[in-house]
Amino acid sequence: MRFVVDTLASDMPEEIIKGCALALQEERDVSLILCGREQQISNILSQYNIDHDRLEIIDAADVITNEDSPTAAIKTKTESSLVKAYEALKRDDVDGMISSGSTGAVLTGAVLKMGRIRGVHRPALAPLLPTVDGGQVCLIDCGANVDCKPEYLVDFALMGISYMKSVFNIAEPRVGLVCVGVEDHKGNELTKEVFARLKALPINFCGNMEARDALSGKYDVLVCDGFVGNVLLKSVEGTAMMMGKLIKQTINDNLFSKIGALLMKDGLNSLKHTMNYQNKGGAPLLGIGKLIVKGHGAASKEATKAAVKQIKQMHQGNLIDCIKSELAKLKELQENGQNQ
Structure with a gap:
């Protein structure tokens, strides 16, 4: 290759x-x-x-x-x-x-x-974020499309599913729609319409998801427009940097903290590795x-x-072929729905 x-x-x-x-x-x-x-x-x-x-x-x-x-x-x-x-x-x-x-x-x-x-309809950026259970979650879109129509987000969901299926062998990726509340009726006009469309598809749609649960390990794909996704991504990055600085300040605070840090060296290094975006590569443009x-x-x-x-x-x-397959299934469902 x-x-x-x-x-x-x-x-x-x-x-x-x-x-x-x-x-x-x-x-x-x-x-x-x-x-x-x-x-x-x-x-x-x-x-x-x-x-x-x-x-x-x-x-x-x-x-x-x-x-x-x-x-x-x-x-x-x-x-x-x-x-x-x-x-x-x-x-x-x-x-x-x-x-x-x-x-x-x-x-x-x-x-x-x-x-x-x-x-x-539109390509989307889909970076991976680390989760608390040691896994990863795909955030799509994170900045390619700041203004979106409902059909764009449906595409994003299917492309995110394809990514997690083909690369990480997750049979039924869990999909969450980033929203301001978990209740079905929450959100703006865009998310409410996307919610209805995703719920009607034969996918493992888990409903609305609040940003605080983004890294919980409960989801494999997080769907949102590029504006929301970019804010979420930068917030995660900023929080990670802040936590790193606070941990370093706490360790240097006194002798006992330094001794404790030495005892926790392996764990701290593992945490640092997990939160370092440099280890994730980049964001696929799907x-x-x-x-x-x-x-x-x-x-x-x-x-x-x-x-x-x-x-x-x-x-x-075979990610490209997987995306094509998922889109073909959607088209078939839409055509069958129109014929009924």
């Missing part, structure tokens, strides 16, 4: 390249195409013992920034690393793409260059005809290595 990586459109291009080198060392059945400044890529990779037969470099001198208009940049910055990565993604021998660049540009490029899966993972703008080499492993698992799980 072969994946293309945009190495230039991130806060730390060097970390992306190093992460790719680590991935090549660990994932022996993966080949990578690196799009970026060729000399920089070659210089960094020379520090690693890697199989160059599984490596291709595409030189790209330009970069799309967060200040650029996504649509204009995708159309005019033809020498940028992201546009060249999308051009490589069109090849039959390339299975997916990873980029830590501008979210708007990645999303726009995906739609303009690759196109949506037939039946998908609904596009090929696999795409959107990495964090400040992705480290470990996050990049994890993103390569993540997109490999998505490919092995």
Whole structure:
């Protein structure tokens, strides 16, 4: 399997390249195409013992920034690393793409260059969040679509189900609709309509879910529009950072706290690992005809290595075909309902 990586459109291009080198060392059945400044890529990779037969470099001198208009940049910055990565993604021998660049540009490029899966109204970002039972939950959407129609969220639910089924082998993913209360009648016009539609589908729909239960382990898929999802995601990230700082302050408070921390060292390290987003890879952009993972703008080499492993698992799980299958079932149900 072969994946293309945009190495230039991130806060730390060097970390992306190093992460790719680590991935090549660990994932022996993966080949990578690196799009970026060729000399920089070659210089960094020379520090690693890697199989160059599984490596291709595409030189790209330009970069799309967060200040650029996504649509204009995708159309005019033809020498940028992201546009060249999308051009490589069109090849039959390339299975997916990873980029830590501008979210708007990645999303726009995906739609303009690759196109949506037939039946998908809007693609959506679907990161994984850790849960208290040691598992993970898929949050969809987390920022690709801030204004949504009910049919968009139904698509999000089916794509999230497909992700958890194909990659994590969960037979009947538990779906929750992010809302302001758990009662069936709670919510705004959008969530009330989505609730009714999801309840009518043959899925494991658990009803409305309050944000405080997002990481409870009671759900496998959390469905919401991109505005709500992004606020929820950033709140979780912010809370994790705050808790980390408070724990550190408490440990340094006195000698007894420091001794206690030493006794709890393994547990604290495990907690730190669980809450570190860098270990999760990135957010899959679901609904596009090929696999795409959107990495964090400040992705480290470990996050990049994890993103390569993540997109490999998505490919092995035949995620695209699974999404197509779930959408086909929905279409069949809708057609049968109209004929009755």
